[in-house]
Amino acid sequence: METDLNSQDRKDLDKFIKFFALKTVQVIVQARLGEKICTRSSSSPTGSDWFNLAIKDIPEVTHEAKKALAGQLPAVGRSMCVEISLKTSEGDSMELEIWCLEMNEKCDKEIKVSYTVYNRLSLLLKSLLAITRVTPAYRLSRKQGHEYVILYRIYFGEVQLTGLGEGFQTVRVGTVGTPVGTITLSCAYRINLAFMSTRQFERTPPIMGIIIDHFVDRPYPSSSPMHPCNYRTAGEDTGVTYPSVEDSQEVCTTSFSTSPPSQCVFTVTKAHFQTPTPVVTDTLRVPMAGLAFSHQLSSSRLSYQPAALGVGSADLAYPVVFAAGLNATHPHQLMVPGKEGGVPLAPNQPVHGAQADQERLATCTPSDGTHCAATPSSSEDTETVSNSSEGRASPHDVLETIFVRKVGAFVNKPINQVTLTSLDIPFAMFAPKNLELEDTDPMVNPPDSPDTESPLQGSLHSDGSSGGSSGNTHDDFVMIDFKPAFSKDDILPMDLGTFYREFQNPPQLSSLSIDIGAQSMAEDLDSLPEKLAVHEKNVREFDAFVETLQ
């Protein structure tokens, strides 16, 4: 024989179910805001935390939930449903999940309401917290932004699962038996959004970062869902205060310059966005722009980059002209040495062709220990370290400096070093030569604005005092030592340069020489009559031969 539930227990139970429903909605919606949730534990009971869990109440959500419930409680045939859907910026929308709080008829009369039911409801809420992070829509909601937003809708009544498409899956969060029925919490979720989550919607969030603050206050009826606005500037004021979220903001501020914004719980004020923070580039090329430039985290989660900077490896080929005499101490935006090695800076390495055109540009590589003779070199180069440059202020030095820079892009050596050593670098024409050569050699003329010379031409020149002049047919210049581009002679016994030298002037074919040809022609003409006579004698043989062929 079962005793009916006494009135006090009944009241308690109704209250528990009602607040459980409200808290369920809060947990689900907060889990789809796109931000990490963080609440504090408190050892002293505050009396207002239902089910002993710190779940903040977003007033709008509570308002919507109460409106949907309209004073009723979940009962058999009357379920409370929270529908989570996605809406793209083009206006397409799709249902992702339906969370259902249902009641069935299976009663547990013996259970203690005020104690067991309460604790089990608390446990169920914890399970809901865990499960809401585990369905596919969670990762989608963390990436919402410009491309799409996540919306929610609360309704009461029959569960409608048709919008989830075919093959949706369900997960049961848990059940709690009560004297009036068994409460069941479950989720039905679409599964064919998997292709969407990684490919279609995985994009970098907006440039200005994500400020997750709150909902725009749009109290729509249940047919038209509100959407959690996932970004807005700090200056915007919707006029609705959300103390709960502000509390979390205090707790969970992160430094956005290092952590991916999608992981940022709450960012921040406008001030942050007005002073764009440079972001580190992993693959550091030499940005040519002498402007502020940025590094760029190669992480796919990065959203944050200062707007006006578009520097990357694509800009490499852009020659930058600078006037001589620029100050070596021009401040660098970045002082990152080329740890990635993305730029071949050692003089022994062949320089990329495109970079050769940037003759005005040279980088001093601190990594290989060369000095920076050039003062003006540093302004355009991110890899130049100003402390390694030697200041030379005289105009002559400046000219020389410019010339030095022609050694090859990114190599910047003092003249004496360059001339004494036989440079193993291509584009040796850029190398400063002995002073005697400079005067006589029109190719190597240090003008104020050095010409862009093709690498091939340049490679025929060389510097270096070593090597005798090889015999050559050109009077314009004397080839002392030929260092062709892109070849090294320290690996093979014969390299391109040697090959070129050896086979540069091959002897002419004998048949093509005029004298010999002329002689043979004369002889042929003289011998013709004799040959004709011989053939005439053998006419009959020839005729017989022809007949055999027919």
Add this chain to the structure above:
Amino acid sequence: MNCRSEVLEVSVEGRQVEEALLAVLHTVLLHRSTGKFHYKKEGTYSIGTVGTQDVDCDFIDFTYVRVSSEELDRALRKVVGEFKDALRNSGGDGLGQMSLEFYQKKKSRWPFSDECIPWEVWTVKVHVVALATEQERQICREKVGEKLCEKVINIVEVMNRHEYLPKMPTQSEVDNVFDTGLRDVQPYLYKISFQITDALGTSVTTTMRRLIKDTLAL
């Protein structure tokens, strides 16, 4: 009473070991922690509030929820770190397991010490795999994330069965049931141990036992 035993298995890359274990342990402890009890007169008590927070994994595409208690997090991280080091140093096939055991203390008469009676044991078997290419690692990130989602669903399913839980203790007995050493939350009494196994499943290294409560008490 019988001790409930649940076993979960995960295959992860070396750098994912810690996060995968923390995700599982924290999810279990989330369900097995309450607020601090404050006993009042007449045998009644009130319960403090448990906060929660989301934790994003760095090496796995996964987010889990844990109790907002730095002490608890530190304790778990410590033991997981030890497990990871032991796994790395063992030089074996990268197999190990960690056990989270909830127990009750039963007072015995002198000279016998208190008895620890487990009522629920969660075992996580870890298999470390080595991956060669970045693409494999990326796939592993996603796959392990999906696997952990399944594990969380499994854990929740077990929790939802509402099977045996120790009775709520009186004030004098609370330390036999709950770990009251933490400042902000009160998990059931638990201990974590681990062992490194070889491919045959036998224990080849010393089984190390840690009593987390003692560590915290220091």
